[in-house]
Amino acid sequence: KFLKRRAVGVVPAAFSGGQPKRGVETGPGHLIEFGLLEQLQSEDLGYEVTLDESFPPCDSLRPASDPLVGRLRNARWVSSVSQRVFSSVRDTCAKGAFALTIGGDHSVGMGTVAGSASVYGDLRVVWVDAHADINTPETTISGNLHGCPVSFLLGLGGTTNVAHFEWLRPCLTPDRIVYIGLRDLDPGEKKIIRSLGIKAFSMHEVDKWGIGRVMEMALDHIAPKRDKPIHLSFDVDALDPTVIPATGTPVRGGLTFREGHYICEALHETGLLVAMDLMEVNPLIGDQGGLLQTVSIGCGLVRSALGETLL
Amino acid sequence: KFLKRRAVGVVPAAFSGGQPKRGVETGPGHLIEFGLLEQLQSEDLGYEVTLDESFPPCDSLRPASDPLVGRLRNARWVSSVSQRVFSSVRDTCAKGAFALTIGGDHSVGMGTVAGSASVYGDLRVVWVDAHADINTPETTISGNLHGCPVSFLLGLGGTTNVAHFEWLRPCLTPDRIVYIGLRDLDPGEKKIIRSLGIKAFSMHEVDKWGIGRVMEMALDHIAPKRDKPIHLSFDVDALDPTVIPATGTPVRGGLTFREGHYICEALHETGLLVAMDLMEVNPLIGDQGGLLQTVSIGCGLVRSALGETLL
Amino acid sequence: KFLKRRAVGVVPAAFSGGQPKRGVETGPGHLIEFGLLEQLQSEDLGYEVTLDESFPPCDSLRPASDPLVGRLRNARWVSSVSQRVFSSVRDTCAKGAFALTIGGDHSVGMGTVAGSASVYGDLRVVWVDAHADINTPETTISGNLHGCPVSFLLGLGGTTNVAHFEWLRPCLTPDRIVYIGLRDLDPGEKKIIRSLGIKAFSMHEVDKWGIGRVMEMALDHIAPKRDKPIHLSFDVDALDPTVIPATGTPVRGGLTFREGHYICEALHETGLLVAMDLMEVNPLIGDQGGLLQTVSIGCGLVRSALGETLL
Ligand SMILES: [Mn+2]
Ligand SMILES: [Mn+2]
Ligand SMILES: [Mn+2]
Ligand SMILES: [Mn+2]
Ligand SMILES: [Mn+2]
Ligand SMILES: [Mn+2]
Numbered sequence: 001k002f003l004k005r006r007a008v009g010v011v012p013a014a015f016s017g018g019q020p021k022r023g024v025e026t027g028p029g030h031l032i033e034f035g036l037l038e039q040l041q042s043e044d045l046g047y048e049v050t051l052d053e054s055f056p057p058c059d060s061l062r063p064a065s066d067p068l069v070g071r072l073r074n075a076r077w078v079s080s081v082s083q084r085v086f087s088s089v090r091d092t093c094a095k096g097a098f099a100l101t102i103g104g105d106h107s108v109g110m111g112t113v114a115g116s117a118s119v120y121g122d123l124r125v126v127w128v129d130a131h132a133d134i135n136t137p138e139t140t141i142s143g144n145l146h147g148c149p150v151s152f153l154l155g156l157g158g159t160t161n162v163a164h165f166e167w168l169r170p171c172l173t174p175d176r177i178v179y180i181g182l183r184d185l186d187p188g189e190k191k192i193i194r195s196l197g198i199k200a201f202s203m204h205e206v207d208k209w210g211i212g213r214v215m216e217m218a219l220d221h222i223a224p225k226r227d228k229p230i231h232l233s234f235d236v237d238a239l240d241p242t243v244i245p246a247t248g249t250p251v252r253g254g255l256t257f258r259e260g261h262y263i264c265e266a267l268h269e270t271g272l273l274v275a276m277d278l279m280e281v282n283p284l285i286g287d288q289g290g291l292l293q294t295v296s297i298g299c300g301l302v303r304s305a306l307g308e309t310l311l
Numbered sequence: 312k313f314l315k316r317r318a319v320g321v322v323p324a325a326f327s328g329g330q331p332k333r334g335v336e337t338g339p340g341h342l343i344e345f346g347l348l349e350q351l352q353s354e355d356l357g358y359e360v361t362l363d364e365s366f367p368p369c370d371s372l373r374p375a376s377d378p379l380v381g382r383l384r385n386a387r388w389v390s391s392v393s394q395r396v397f398s399s400v401r402d403t404c405a406k407g408a409f410a411l412t413i414g415g416d417h418s419v420g421m422g423t424v425a426g427s428a429s430v431y432g433d434l435r436v437v438w439v440d441a442h443a444d445i446n447t448p449e450t451t452i453s454g455n456l457h458g459c460p461v462s463f464l465l466g467l468g469g470t471t472n473v474a475h476f477e478w479l480r481p482c483l484t485p486d487r488i489v490y491i492g493l494r495d496l497d498p499g500e501k502k503i504i505r506s507l508g509i510k511a512f513s514m515h516e517v518d519k520w521g522i523g524r525v526m527e528m529a530l531d532h533i534a535p536k537r538d539k540p541i542h543l544s545f546d547v548d549a550l551d552p553t554v555i556p557a558t559g560t561p562v563r564g565g566l567t568f569r570e571g572h573y574i575c576e577a578l579h580e581t582g583l584l585v586a587m588d589l590m591e592v593n594p595l596i597g598d599q600g601g602l603l604q605t606v607s608i609g610c611g612l613v614r615s616a617l618g619e620t621l622l
Numbered sequence: 623k624f625l626k627r628r629a630v631g632v633v634p635a636a637f638s639g640g641q642p643k644r645g646v647e648t649g650p651g652h653l654i655e656f657g658l659l660e661q662l663q664s665e666d667l668g669y670e671v672t673l674d675e676s677f678p679p680c681d682s683l684r685p686a687s688d689p690l691v692g693r694l695r696n697a698r699w700v701s702s703v704s705q706r707v708f709s710s711v712r713d714t715c716a717k718g719a720f721a722l723t724i725g726g727d728h729s730v731g732m733g734t735v736a737g738s739a740s741v742y743g744d745l746r747v748v749w750v751d752a753h754a755d756i757n758t759p760e761t762t763i764s765g766n767l768h769g770c771p772v773s774f775l776l777g778l779g780g781t782t783n784v785a786h787f788e789w790l791r792p793c794l795t796p797d798r799i800v801y802i803g804l805r806d807l808d809p810g811e812k813k814i815i816r817s818l819g820i821k822a823f824s825m826h827e828v829d830k831w832g833i834g835r836v837m838e839m840a841l842d843h844i845a846p847k848r849d850k851p852i853h854l855s856f857d858v859d860a861l862d863p864t865v866i867p868a869t870g871t872p873v874r875g876g877l878t879f880r881e882g883h884y885i886c887e888a889l890h891e892t893g894l895l896v897a898m899d900l901m902e903v904n905p906l907i908g909d910q911g912g913l914l915q916t917v918s919i920g921c922g923l924v925r926s927a928l929g930e931t932l933l
Contacts, residue, residue, distance in 0.1 A: 044498070183932045187666070190933060202932035207884040208834035212519035253879050257564050262518040310494045310513035311501060355809070523830035568875050573829040621805045621824035622812055 001271045002120065002229045004096025007048040008040055008306065011088040011101040011112075013279075014058045015081045017074040018107025018146030021248045023284025025058035028102045030283050034295045036102070039303055047306065050097070052088045069163050071143040078145045079164040082111035086167070089115025093274060100302065103279035105248075106133055109149035109233050110168060116275040117153075117171035120229040123274075124222035125153075125177040128263060129235035130251040132182055132189045132200070137162055139188030146280075147186075150177065156192065174198045178218045180263060181206070181238035184251040203253055211259045215266040223272060231275040232267055232305060236298055244297060245290035248282045257297060264304035276305050312582045313431065313540045315407025318359040319351055319617070322399040322412040322423075324590075325369045326392045328385040329418025329457030332559045334595025336369035339413045341594050345606045347413070350614055358617065361408070363399045380474050382454040389456045390475040393422035397478070400426025404585060411613065414590035416559075417444055420460035420544050421479060427586040428464075428482035431540040434585075435533040436464075436488040439574060440546035441562040443493055443500045443511070448473055450499030457591075458497075461488065467503065485509045489529045491574060492517070492549035495562040514564055522570045526577040534583060542586040543578055543616060547609055555608060556601035559593045568608060575615035587616050623893045624742065624851045626718025629670040630662055630928065633710040633723040633734075635901075636680045637703045639696040640729025640768030643870045645906025647680035650724045652905050656917045658724070661925055669928065672719070674710045691785050693765040700767045701786040704733035708789070711737025715896060722924065725901035727870075728755055731771035731855050732790060738897040739775075739793035742851040745896075746844035747775075747799040750885060751857035752873040754804055754811045754822070759784055761810030768902075769808075772799065778814065796820045800840045802885060803828070803860035806873040825875055833881045837888040845894060854889055854927060855899040858920055866919060867912035870904045879919060886926035898927050 012028035032051070040047045061080045069075040085101060085108045092099040093116050101112045106129070117123040127133070127150065134150040135141075136157030152159045154177075155170025179200035185193075193200055199221045201214045209217070223230065237247045240254035255263070267273050281298055283291050300308075323339035343362070351358045372391045380386040396412060396419045403410040404427050412423045417440070428434040438444070438461065445461040446452075447468030463470045465488075466481025490511035496504075504511055510532045512525045520528070534541065548558045551565035566574075578584050592609055594602050611619075634650035654673070662669045683702045691697040707723060707730045714721040715738050723734045728751070739745040749755070749772065756772040757763075758779030774781045776799075777792025801822035807815075815822055821843045823836045831839070845852065859869045862876035877885075889895050903920055905913050922930075 185933065193933065200933055203880055204884060204887055204932050207832075207880050208888075210518075210521050210832050210834070212521070253883065258514055258518050261564065262515060265515055266519075310515050311496065311504065311511055521829075521832050523832070569825055569829050572875065573826060576826055577830075621826050622807065622815065622822055 002274050003098055005048065006046060007050065007097035008100050009088070009092030009095070009097045010037065010049060010051045011085055011099070012052065012055050013081070013085050013101050013104035013108045014055065015104045015108055016058060017062070017077040017081065018105040019144045019248060021282060021284070024103065024105050024248055024280060024282040026283050027104055027281030030291070030295050031102050031278070031281060031298055034299055036299045036302060039299055040306060045303065045306055045308060055084070055088065068143065070137050071140055072137055072145060072162065073143040074145065075162065076164045078107045082108045083167050085111035086115040089275060090118045093119035098273070098306065099275035101277040103277065103281065105146040106235050106279045107145040107149055109133065109277060109279065110152040112275065112277045113153050113231055113233065114168055114171050116231045120274055122228055123172070123176065124228045124230045125172060125233060126180065126218060126222070126230060126267060127177060127233045128180045128238045130181055130184050130237045130254060131235070131249065132179060132185050132193060134189050134192055135186060139186065139192070141186065176222060178222050180214065180218060181255050183253055206255070206259065211262050215263060219270060223270070226270055226272065228272060229274045230267060230270065230272045232264070232273060233277040233279070234301060235280050236278065236294065237280055244294050245286040246282055246294035247280045248285060260301055261304045264301050265309065268305050268307050273305060276302065278302055313585050314409055316359065317357060318361065318408035319411050320399070320403030320406070320408045321348065321360060321362045322396055322410070323363065323366050324392070324396050324412050324415035324419045325366065326415045326419055327369060328373070328388040328392065329416040330455045330559060332593060332595070335414065335416050335559055335591060335593040337594050338415055338592030341602070341606050342413050342592060342609055345610055347610045347613060350610055351617060356614065356617055356619060366395065366399065379454065381448050382451055383448055383456060383473065384454040385456065386473065387475045389418045393419045394478050396422035397426040400586060401429045404430035409584070409617065410586035412588040414588065414592065416457040417546050417590045418456040418460055420444065420588055420590065421463040423586065423588045424464050424542055424544065425479055425482050427542045431585055433539055434483070434487065435539045435541045436483060436544060437491065437529065437533070437541060437578060438488060438544045439491045439549045441492055441495050441548045441565060442546065442560065443490060443496050443504060445500050445503055446497060450497065450503070452497065487533060489533050491525065491529060492566050494564055517566070517570065522573050526574060530581060534581070537581055537583065539583060540585045541578060541581065541583045543575070543584060544588040544590070545612060546591050547589065547605065548591055555605050556597040557593055557605035558591045559596060571612055572615045575612050576620065579616050579618050584616060587613065589613055624896050625720055627670065628668060629672065629719035630722050631710070631714030631717070631719045632659065632671060632673045633707055633721070634674065634677050635703070635707050635723050635726035635730045636677065637726045637730055638680060639684070639699040639703065640727040641766045641870060643904060643906070646725065646727050646870055646902060646904040648905050649726055649903030652913070652917050653724050653900070653903060653920055656921055658921045658924060661921055662928060667925065667928055667930060677706070677710065690765065692759050693762055694759055694767060694784065695765040696767065697784065698786045700729045701789070704730045705789050707733035708737040711897060712740045715741035720895070720928065721897035723899040725899065725903065727768040728857050728901045729767040729771055731755065731899060731901065732774040734897065734899045735775050735853055735855065736790055736793050738853045742896055744850055745794070745798065746850045746852045747794060748802065748840060748844070748852060748854045748889060749799060750802045750854065750860045752803055752806050752859045752876060753857065753871065754801060754807050754815060756811050756814055757808060761808065761814070763808065798844060800844050802836065802840060803877050805875055828877070828881065833884050837885060841892060845892070848892055848894065850894060851896045852889060852892065852894045853897040854886070854895060855901070856923060857902050858900065858916065859902055866916050867908040868904055868916035869902045870907060882923055883926045886923050887931065890927050890929050895927060898924065900924055
């Protein structure tokens with residue numbers, strides 16, 4: 001309903017600076033090598049696919065010096081990469097194409113959502129993740145920015161005054177985001193979510209209602225008339241570690257293979273999806289079989305979000 | 312409600328000609344060796360069990376020459392074995408006993424359903440499978456007939472004129488079959504199912520509604536008054552490969568152990584089941600542990616369909 | 623609503639005499655060593671925790687001679703240990719604290735429930751287990767008393783006249799207990815449950831309705847106004863063996879990790895829980911990884927029942 005062309009612009013967000021484990025910056029390469037782009041171009045799906053080939057290697061944007069900003073680590077690096085992602089997503093959306101970001105750590109989620117929101121003013125967000133990624137500069141314990149993008153998008157707790165992030169202005173309100181799959185939150189994050197009344201379906205709610213009703217309720221919350229553009233930010237660690245082993249912060253008790261695909265299918269069915277992030281594929285975690293499985297399932301999730309169906 | 316005796320007639324459909332992988336013809340032997348027949352005769356279930364011991368070894372019915380018929384492979388062989396299965400199932404049903412076919416590849420499903428339909432004119436079919444097995448001589452790419460039995464039963468796309476299959480007349484209509492577990496269909500199969508309006512519960516629908524409501528909806532479709540005879544054709548690849556590893560065409564994202572049994576239990580509860588096929592157990596796929604698990608669970612599915620309950 | 627203090631009294635029921643496999647008597651030690659007590663005392667949960675350190679080693683209460691009583695094995699031993707558990711649970715409940723029993727085999731379930739029932743007269747019980755543990759001295763085949771505690775609590779089939787159990791009087795009625803997770807019952811047990819009309823959610827019902835509705839229906843049965851004290855007796859073998867490998871009588875097709883936690887969370891949410899048993903952790907079954915997983919998940923179940931939430 002919002003896209004103007006059957007086209008996908010892909011940002012390979014080859015970045016690991018939002019968290020401490022190397023490897024995640026090679027996630028995009030593995031997804032592409034596995035054939036993601038060809039799959040989207042295939043007869044079945046038929047998208048025109050454009051890869052942002054100018055996206056720089058992970059380390060080339062890294063500043064020589066990047067001192068802590070409060071507790072935040074790699075703030076300059078995260079900011080400049082996220083801004084780069086922001087521009088690419090914004091340009092893709094402006095052309096009426098679907099913006100697909102593949103990662104890479106989730107810190108650049110501040111860039112992806114800001115990018116699509118800059119084109120679609122009334123954007124809604126579905127954040128699928130084991131984690132809420134809503135720590136603020138004040139609540140974060142680790143200082144890893146991949147745990148903070150949502151607070152930057154909402155403009156919470158001092159995020160609007162963090163050095164180096166002047167380019168990023170709040171573009172989301174608490175009623176326009178919904179979480180699915182949460183199961184590992186810091187106490188400070190729980191407080192933020194409760195106090196802002198953010199709609200969140202943790203694994204408890206997924207078990208309580210089943211994924212079918214959860215998706216209905218999620219959509220009823222962010223787009224009751226099914227008429228708003230939706231950005232899906234999918235952290236692969238939302239799925240169970242037995243399904244997705246190659247990721248940096250796995251948490252037991254996650255979504256099943258089937259539930260992960262169901263989420264993507266249900267969002268596609270709305271006709272409202274304008275962008276998707278598939279983040280946190282880390283090829284250095286686990287063994288070769290686990291990597292192949294992770295990459296293969298990752299591609300499947302993207303295909304589902306872009307219209308592949310079982311029937 | 313339809314059976315006249317607490318008796319089961321078993322056809323050991325030791326056949327592999329409907330697909331290219333050897334091994335599946337030994338599935339029936341493994342199920343029997345594991346104790347399937349004794350389990351049905353046990354105090355708990357108490358069936359009189361008759362094995363069709365005259366069923367010939369897989370290769371004895373193989374014609375010396377079996378040239379392609381269009382794209383179809385082993386057409387003469389599949390036809391003669393299926394006709395043999397047809398007779399056995401028909402005779403069992405005619406005696407008022409439950410017809411249990413154990414396989415062996417699913418191509419003989421044209422024989423099993425034709426057999427029970429020849430006795431129960433108003434038969435309904437529940438086809439549990441990762442695949443729709445509804446390719447026609449015109450749509451099949453592989454030419455493997457285990458992907459085609461449903462189209463033969465419905466009389467689709469030239470099936471009524473295929474050489475060697477003159478004995479088989481369409482005995483099913485699109486409104487009298489329901490699929491459960493689908494997740495790997497050819498584009499041509501999707502078109503057929505859509506255009507004929509065949510009721511199908513893919514894994515997407517199983518996730519959307521849960522297996523409890525799916526079974527209710529499936530039964531409401533084929534037997535809204537719960538008064539029609541039902542044939543269950545169960546391809547073990549409907550279950551997830553982690554549950555059933557020893558099968559020839561496994562597909563990720565399948566039914567769980569619990570859902571598989573639930574389907575069988577729910578069908579038994581209707582009192583309408585008159586026949587069951589348990590197909591595609593291939594002992595040569597995977598390791599010894601996986602085979603034992605597959606055979607053990609296969610037997611459990613049959614017992615559930617024949618009345619074993621947890622409570 | 624019933625507890626008077628944010629306190630937990632822990633009974634380490636280090637006992638294996640209700641069944642034949644050694645090892646289960648060391649379950650409590652492993653749970654404690656893993657940090658269970660500290661977890662309950664942590665900032666997050668903040669309970670005052672008291673361990674019943676006077677609980678004797680498994681073998682010290684074992685009588686020199688313990689001949690069969692009918693078919694029952696170790697009757698004197700089971701009785702004296704259960705009575706010891708009974709006293710400890712009763713004393714904890716009398717002080718207004720939460721009574722947590724960790725095991726150890728489930729035979730002492732007669733002591734735990736009798737203990738809490740002696741303080742809370744109108745007690746309700748949720749028995750989460752693959753087994754019904756409702757064999758009587760007349761129906762038991764194995765003679766293992768861990769398969770009998772519920773019949774003793776209900777006063778069924780001669781239990782009131784078994785030598786050595788004079789201290790134990792029936793304290794439960796069939797309408798005040800509900801089962802969840804059943805899937806391996808003896809024929810005699812099925813008859814008892816049916817004839818007494820005991821509400822039971824086997825895995826079939828969990829699949830039919832989903833765990834969310836099952837918990838609602840279970841609570842509607844035992845506490846429709848949500849105003850009765852509840853004792854949760856959780857046998858870890860209710861969970862699937864892939865989740866909980868280190869237990870003595872594993873049964874395929876069990877509750878998932880998520881469903882197990884959901885049950886505990888839903889019970890905590892009622893505010894009615896006054897006691898919990900976590901039983902049948904057997905460190906000698908399976909390998910080291912399986913033990914760690916079992917103990918870790920066991921602790922998680924207790925934390926969930928005591929208020930840990932995902933959000
Ligand atoms: Mn995450
Ligand atoms: Mn994330
Ligand atoms: Mn199949
Ligand atoms: Mn099949
Ligand atoms: Mn048990
Ligand atoms: Mn038990």
